Amino acid sequence: MGVFLEVPLSSEVSIRLxxxxxVFAAMAAWELAAPRxxxxxxxAVRWYSNLGIVVLNTVLARIVFPLAPVAVAxxxxxxGWGIFNVIDIPPGLAIVAAVVILDxxxxxxxxxxxxxxxxxxxxxxxHADLDFDVTTGARFHPVEILLSxxxxxxxxxLIGAAPVAVLIFEVVLNATSMFNHSNxxxxxxxxxxxxxxxxxxxxxRVHHSELPFETNSNFGFNLPWWDRLxxxxxxxxxxxxxxxxxxxxxxRDPGDLHxxxxxxxxxxxxxxxxxxxxxxxxxx
Numbered sequence: 001m002g003v004f005l006e007v008p009l010s011s012e013v014s015i016r017l018x019x020x021x022x023v024f025a026a027m028a029a030w031e032l033a034a035p036r037x038x039x040x041x042x043x044a045v046r047w048y049s050n051l052g053i054v055v056l057n058t059v060l061a062r063i064v065f066p067l068a069p070v071a072v073a074x075x076x077x078x079x080g081w082g083i084f085n086v087i088d089i090p091p092g093l094a095i096v097a098a099v100v101i102l103d104x105x106x107x108x109x110x111x112x113x114x115x116x117x118x119x120x121x122x123x124x125x126x127h128a129d130l131d132f133d134v135t136t137g138a139r140f141h142p143v144e145i146l147l148s149x150x151x152x153x154x155x156x157x158l159i160g161a162a163p164v165a166v167l168i169f170e171v172v173l174n175a176t177s178m179f180n181h182s183n184x185x186x187x188x189x190x191x192x193x194x195x196x197x198x199x200x201x202x203x204x205r206v207h208h209s210e211l212p213f214e215t216n217s218n219f220g221f222n223l224p225w226w227d228r229l230x231x232x233x234x235x236x237x238x239x240x241x242x243x244x245x246x247x248x249x250x251x252r253d254p255g256d257l258h259x260x261x262x263x264x265x266x267x268x269x270x271x272x273x274x275x276x277x278x279x280x281x282x283x284x
Contacts, residue, residue, distance in 0.1 A: 012068060012070045012071075012167060013068075015167065015171065016167075016170060016171060016174070019171045019174065019175055020174055020175075020178075023174070023175045023178050023179070024134060024178055027134040027178050027179060027182040027184065028134055030182065030184045031133055031134060031182055031183045031184055034184055034185045035183050035184070035185065036183050036184055036185040036186075036201065036202070036205075036241065037131075037132070037183055037241065037242060039131045039133070039183070040130060040131055040246075041130045041131050041254055041257060042254070042257075043131075043133075045254070045257050045258065046129065046130075046131060046133075046135060046257055047135050048259070049139075049257055049258055049259040049262055050129070050135035050136065050138060050139045051135060051138070052259045053138070053139055053140070053141075053142070053259065053262065053263075054138045056142060057140065057142050057145045060142050060145070060146065061145060061146065061149055064146055064149075065146075065149055065150075065153070069149070069152055069153055069156055069166050069170060070163050070166050070167050070170070072153045072156050072157065072166075073156050073161050073162060073163040073165070073166045074163050076156060076157045076160055076161075077160070077162065077163065080160075081157050081160060082156075082157055082158055082159050082160020082161070083158070083159050083160050084097070084098060084159055084160035084161065084162065085160035086160065091162070094162060094165070095162055095164060095165040095168070096165075098159055098161035098162060098165035098166070098169070099165050099168055099169045099172070100223070101155070101159055101161075102152070102155060102156070102159075102161065102165075102166075102169045103169070103173070103221070103222050103223050103226075104223075104226060105151065105152070105155045106152075106173065106221050106222070107219055107220055107221070107223075107226040107227075109148065109151055110219040110220075110221065111219050111232070111276070113144065114215070114216055114219070114274070114275065114276050115275060115276040116275065117271035117275045118271075119144075119147075120271050120274055120275045121265075121266040121267075121271055122141045122143050122144040122147070122266045123140075123141070123144055124248055124250070124251075124265065124266070124274065125139065125140070125141040125144075125262055125263075125265045125266065126139050126140050126141070126144075127208060127215065127247065127248050127274075128247055128248055128250065128251040128256065128262070128265060129208075129246070129247065129257070130246060130247045130252065130254070130257060131183070131246060132181060132183055132205055132208050132246045133181065133182060133183040134178050134181060134182045134183070135181075136181045136208070137177040137178045137180070137181030137182075138177070138178070139262075141262075141263070141265070141266055142263070143266070172222060173221060173222055176198060176199065176221060176222040177221055177222075179198075179200075179201065180198075180199040180200060180201050180203065180204040180221070181201065181204060182201050183201070184201055186200060186201065186202065191203075195224050196224070197223075197224070198222065198223070198224065199218070199220045199221060199222060199223070199224050200224075202236075202241060203218055203220075203224065204218055204220075205237070205241060205244075205246075206218050206234050206235075206236065206237045206244075207219065208246050208247070209237050209238075209244050209245065209246070210244075210245040210246065210247050210248055210249060211237075211238065211244075211245075212273050212274050214234060214237055214238065214244075215248070215274055216232070216274070216276050217232050217233065217234035218232065218233060218234055219232055248272070248274060249272065250265075250269050250272060251265055251269075
């Protein structure tokens with residue numbers, strides 16, 4: 001794919017960090033200017049813990065996976081691994097296809113961690129946040145992060161995603177995750193249009209409802225099409241955005257928002273009624 005393969009690894013980290021801090025600052029400012037809901041918990045405690053887990057996850061990921069996903073894509077390209085490194089396809093089309101396929105893989109992975117009780121134990125730390133804002137989008141247990149990276153790398157090698165496609169996907173996924181977890185008020189008309197093309201905060205907030213039949217909907221992180229295509233789309237929360245309860249029925253003590261308690265959540269309490277195979281289908 002020629003020039004499309006040329007992504008300097010020295011630039012990859014700076015590009016990702018630049019977009020991360022830029023989007024984070026923009027969404028945090030937007031939340032202050034036009035919040036969608038009133039926060040119920042200490043912002044200082046939540047942000048310290050949620051951002052602390054980001055630092056921990058970043059360090060662990062670099063230790064366990066010395067090669068970043070972009071570097072894995074470069075190795076796959078050099079060795080001719082993967083579908084797009086074998087078939088003859090225009091580079092631009094291959095990049096777009098790879099980004100879309102990677103997004104679909106994230107959707108499937110998200111459904112999987114809601115369906116398998118053992119994996120739900122890991123993922124429920126993300127859902128145990130008692131408020132919903134830009135930091136919630138980065139609140140994932142370290143074990144889930146490592147599993148997610150391994151799955152992503154496997155998909156990259158399988159499809160032969162170009163390094164630039166992987167970089168685009170990483171940047172877009174991080175940006176949209178911060179956007180759709182943000183506590184921002186969008187005009188309803190704009191939200192209706194935007195959610196045809198991207199997951200909006202109102203759309204994803206439904207997924208963070210305490211009600212299991214709402215938790216098990218709206219799995220998309222970036223593109224909203226998969227939920228509509230596979231029947232997991234839910235338009236609005238049953239109780240409305242202002243009255244709905246954020247979180248799950250466990251870990252509702254404010255003390256559970258502290259980082260040490262968060263890290264222990266997969267290993268205490270039962271999986272409960274949230275895994276999809278235990279879902280109340282009458283509400284589905």
